[in-house]
Amino acid sequence: MEIIIIIVLMLIVVYYFNKPKNNKVIKDNKPIQSNNKHHKQVTQKGKNYVIKLSSYKLIENDNYPLDELIGDYNKRFEILKNDYTKRLGSYLDNDIKWNILGDIVIENTLVNPYLHLNAEYKRGLQLQKEKIYKQAIYHFTNGFVYLMCYSEYKYNPVSHIIDYIETKEEVFEQSQYKFLNKLYLCYKQGKITTIDADEMIHKGVSNICDNNGDIFDKHKKNIISYIKYRVESEPKEIIVDENITNVKDVFEDIELLPANMRKLRTSFRKIITKYKKDKDENNLKRILNIYYKFCAIQQSLFGYFELKYAISSASIDIAHLMLNQVIDELNDVSFIKNGYMIQNNFISNNDYKIFVKVFGTVESKTDYKIMYDKLFYNIFDKKTDEGYKPSFADEPKSIIVYEQKHWLENRKNIFVQLQNIRNNIINQY
Numbered sequence: 001m002e003i004i005i006i007i008v009l010m011l012i013v014v015y016y017f018n019k020p021k022n023n024k025v026i027k028d029n030k031p032i033q034s035n036n037k038h039h040k041q042v043t044q045k046g047k048n049y050v051i052k053l054s055s056y057k058l059i060e061n062d063n064y065p066l067d068e069l070i071g072d073y074n075k076r077f078e079i080l081k082n083d084y085t086k087r088l089g090s091y092l093d094n095d096i097k098w099n100i101l102g103d104i105v106i107e108n109t110l111v112n113p114y115l116h117l118n119a120e121y122k123r124g125l126q127l128q129k130e131k132i133y134k135q136a137i138y139h140f141t142n143g144f145v146y147l148m149c150y151s152e153y154k155y156n157p158v159s160h161i162i163d164y165i166e167t168k169e170e171v172f173e174q175s176q177y178k179f180l181n182k183l184y185l186c187y188k189q190g191k192i193t194t195i196d197a198d199e200m201i202h203k204g205v206s207n208i209c210d211n212n213g214d215i216f217d218k219h220k221k222n223i224i225s226y227i228k229y230r231v232e233s234e235p236k237e238i239i240v241d242e243n244i245t246n247v248k249d250v251f252e253d254i255e256l257l258p259a260n261m262r263k264l265r266t267s268f269r270k271i272i273t274k275y276k277k278d279k280d281e282n283n284l285k286r287i288l289n290i291y292y293k294f295c296a297i298q299q300s301l302f303g304y305f306e307l308k309y310a311i312s313s314a315s316i317d318i319a320h321l322m323l324n325q326v327i328d329e330l331n332d333v334s335f336i337k338n339g340y341m342i343q344n345n346f347i348s349n350n351d352y353k354i355f356v357k358v359f360g361t362v363e364s365k366t367d368y369k370i371m372y373d374k375l376f377y378n379i380f381d382k383k384t385d386e387g388y389k390p391s392f393a394d395e396p397k398s399i400i401v402y403e404q405k406h407w408l409e410n411r412k413n414i415f416v417q418l419q420n421i422r423n424n425i426i427n428q429y
Contacts, residue, residue: 057162057165057171057174058114058117058147058171058172058174058175059117059118059121059174059175059178059179060118060121062125064118066097066100066101066122069115069118069119069122070100070104070115070119073100076100076103077096077097077100080096080099080100081096084096094126094130097122097126098123098126101119101120101122101123101126102119102123104116104119105119105120105123113146113150116146117143117146117147117175120139120140120142120143120146121140121143121178121179121182123139124136124139124140124143124179124182124183124186125182127139128182128185128186128189131189131190133186133187133189133190133192134186134190134192134196134197134200135200136182136183136186136190137183137186137187137192137197137200137201137204138200138201138203138204139204140179140180140182140183140186140204141179141183141200141201141203141204141205141223142204142207142208143179144176144179144180144183144204144219144223145204145205145207145208145209145219146208147172147175147176147179148176148219148222149208149209149215151172153168153169153172153173155176155218155222156173156176157173157176157177157180157181157226158170158173158174158176158177159174159177159181160173160174160177162174180223180226183223183226183227184226184227184230187227188230188231197227198224201220201223201224202220205219205220205223236253238254238260238263238264238267239263239264239267240264240267240268240271242271242274242283242287244287244290245286245290246290247290247293247294247297247327247331248327250264250290250294251297251323251327255316256301256316256319256320256323257316261298261346264294265294265295265346268287268290268291268294269351271287272284272287272288272291272354275287276354281358284358285358285359288335288354288355288358288359289334289335291351292333292334292335292355293330293331293333293334295341295344295346295347295351296330296333296338296341296366296368297323297326297327297330298346299341299344299346299368299369299372300322300326300329300330300368300369300371300372301319301322301323301326301372302315302319302372303369303372303373322372326371329371330368330371333366335355335359335362336359336360336362337364338364338366339362339363339364339365339366340352340362340364340365340366341365341366341367341368342365342366342367342368342369343367343369344368
């Protein structure tokens with residue numbers, strides 16, 4: 001009797017430590033089957049193999065520990081470590097990890113698709129980290145095609161927000177995306193040619209499917225199409241033309257986002273460094289003058305807001321409305337005439353050192369936020385007996401409160417909404 005009780009207790013303990021850690025459960029937990037004649041190994045055995053899902057994830061996070069993914073990982077590691085030390089005198093952790101992952105991929109091809117997929121994904125990650133991008137493309141292709149062959153769902157790579165995944169279809173869409181996104185990043189980071197990428201993708205697809213027929217063509221076409229789509233949808237590179245002569249050209253077709261302003265600043269600094277290194281005094285003065293105007297304009301457009309943080313869409317829309325007027329009014333400013341910018345953290349002390357070295361010492365200072373106050377109230381027709389003087393000139397936080405209170409979040413037409421805001425202000429005062 002005591003033996004039976006001990007056995008029952010042991011089973012309870014084993015169940016407890018092996019039960020799914022995630023609370024969220026996929027309800028439509030149907031087996032993933034493949035009856036396609038073109039899928040290797042599946043038809044050889046004449047069986048259907050199942051991916052069992054108990055959580056909202058199939059492909060684990062990039063930093064998911066190997067000893068949690070692979071139950072006997074530590075044991076495998078010690079065996080290989082001892083073998084390497086005995087035969088070679090030393091070992092590298094990455095070599096042992098690679099061998100273990102390779103074994104897991106082979107052992108679980110027809111037994112445990114979950115382990116197979118995650119081990120293949122980890123192999124791709126390891127190669128990507130080591131900057132062996134071509135080979136990483138091959139392994140990410142392997143994983144993607146294996147996933148599609150054993151899935152009942154259609155090709156639809158979507159980056160879902162993990163916390164909102166509720167169906168098994170969304171799990172597979174997310175998994176497709178993870179493999180293809182990594183594949184694309186390797187293509188981009190490694191600056192892989194289309195010929196080399198095509199070669200590795202071809203090998204990866206043919207490793208899972210027969211090297212002919214509609215299934216092979218479909219998977220390869222989907223991967224190539226995804227890469228093309230990502231390349232074509234890449235945002236425009238934000239840089240400053242080193243031959244620029246007018247500050248207005250800096251803002252051509254640029255959305256006034258904090259991140260874009262920082263990218264433009266970085267581009268300016270690279271050009272300044274180049275001209276300093278080349279000792280090209282004339283071009284250095286030209287680009288420094290434009291850079292000074294650029295920094296003055298950004299302060300006039302964004303006033304009290306720190307561009308190292310995200311800002312509201314209302315502030316960005318207002319900045320676009322003020323842009324042309326600000327550029328016109330500040331077209332003649334310069335470090336020699338206007339000097340240092342008051343409370344402007346966008347321009348650095350190192351920038352000022354270069355200005356002083358090139359143009360000489362100045363004593364003057366200018367607060368370009370005054371223009372922000374003037375134009376901000378100009379837009380809303382907010383006039384007082386004392387002229388354009390906002391009541392919150394010394395209280396930056398109240399601007400944020402003001403916007404949150406009065407701005408229409410679901411905007412359709414910026415000008416219509418500005419009119420509504422203006423009317424609200426008029427009614428209040």
